[in-house]
Amino acid sequence: MSYRASLAVLLVVVATTLSLAAQGSPSPSLGTQGAGDASNGTGPLASLTGTVRTIDDQGVENARVELRDTLTNAAITTTFTGTNGMFEMYNIPAGQYEVVATYGLSETHERVQLTMMEVNVSLRIARHDGVAPDSSATVSVAQFKVPGKARKEFEKARDLFGKNKLVEARRHADKALELFPTYAEALVIRGILAINDNKLEEGEADLQNAIKYDPNYGMAYIAMGAAMNQARRFEQAKRTIERGIVLAPNSWQAYFEMSRSAIGLGDFEAAEKNASRAETLSSNDYGPIHLVKAHALIGLKRYDEAVTELERFLSKDPANPGAETARAVLNRARAFAASGGRR
Numbered sequence: 015m016s017y018r019a020s021l022a023v024l025l026v027v028v029a030t031t032l033s034l035a036a037q038g039s040p041s042p043s044l045g046t047q048g049a050g051d052a053s054n055g056t057g058p059l060a061s062l063t064g065t066v067r068t069i070d071d072q073g074v075e076n077a078r079v080e081l082r083d084t085l086t087n088a089a090i091t092t093t094f095t096g097t098n099g100m101f102e103m104y105n106i107p108a109g110q111y112e113v114v115a116t117y118g119l120s121e122t123h124e125r126v127q128l129t130m131m132e133v134n135v136s137l138r139i140a141r142h143d144g145v146a147p148d149s150s151a152t153v154s155v156a157q158f159k160v161p162g163k164a165r166k167e168f169e170k171a172r173d174l175f176g177k178n179k180l181v182e183a184r185r186h187a188d189k190a191l192e193l194f195p196t197y198a199e200a201l202v203i204r205g206i207l208a209i210n211d212n213k214l215e216e217g218e219a220d221l222q223n224a225i226k227y228d229p230n231y232g233m234a235y236i237a238m239g240a241a242m243n244q245a246r247r248f249e250q251a252k253r254t255i256e257r258g259i260v261l262a263p264n265s266w267q268a269y270f271e272m273s274r275s276a277i278g279l280g281d282f283e284a285a286e287k288n289a290s291r292a293e294t295l296s297s298n299d300y301g302p303i304h305l306v307k308a309h310a311l312i313g314l315k316r317y318d319e320a321v322t323e324l325e326r327f328l329s330k331d332p333a334n335p336g337a338e339t340a341r342a343v344l345n346r347a348r349a350f351a352a353s354g355g356r357r
């Protein structure tokens with residue numbers, strides 16, 4: 015999946031974050047409601063750790079864990095479990111909350127009282143949803159219905175897309191859809207190509223159809239989330255990508271886009287965690303992951319680490335159209351790191 019069209023915007027936002035730091039403006043933190051305002055420091059902050067496990071005591075990886083205010087039922091923050099089903103949430107105003115864990119069609123919840131002390135919870139969930147936790151995606155029934163000729167055209171489109179031959183890729187995607195108009199995978203490739211050309215409306219139409227024709231195809235949701243991020247509809251993008259992660263829990267693209275959504279929402283801690291997860295899952299060390307991670311680290315005022323990530327981005331893709339801007343951001347980040355963030 016290519017993201018050239020959004021890199022320039024991302025670099026501008028990184029530079030803006032540095033400018034805000036120079037002015038002494040507070041970095042946005044987790045959105046909060048109910049018990050107090052963490053970002054303004056009006057109440058004590060708490061942390062929550064825990065695990066999500068099956069009835070037979072197996073850790074559930076990639077379960078969605080949401081913290082809700084018990085008075086308003088508003089979602090305070092969301093994360094996903096890692097290895098062995100563990101999760102962490104920090105900088106939460108003290109108060110009473112409900113922890114809700116979901117995995118596929120299964121859900122469990124527990125009420126907690128958070129104080130200045132760290133609270134730990136253990137949630138049990140039934141795994142009867144048919145989602146394979148260790149697979150990168152599930153094969154849907156709709157994909158088995160695709161005729162052989164259409165699949166061959168799609169495979170050509172996919173291979174050409176990977177080689178950055180986008181005009182040829184579009185031609186073969188169109189052919190696949192002429193042979194099988196409800197082909198979700200071909201619609202996703204064509205949608206991504208349209209988005210890369212800044213044809214957001216056209217791209218989103220293809221992605222919406224992909225979801226309509228195959229609601230179990232995780233990449234359709236992830237690509238739609240990318241389009242929503244580009245349109246700066248970050249909350250909507252986050253919810254859409256979360257659905258994609260349930261269907262394709264090992265997709266690095268999903269966590270990359272979740273990181274972009276979190277940056278747009280000012281949740282730099284979540285952005286850093288999701289970027290790190292994307293980096294772990296990516297087999298080709300996709301350069302923009304380091305750019306997104308650098309932005310998150312700048313928002314967290316961890317300038318030394320941000321410098322490292324910007325250097326890795328430039329090393330990975332020195333000819334990128336946004337490289338010049340990235341170098342300027344890198345120089346400013348180095349200055350911040352050298353001065354301890356006081357500039």
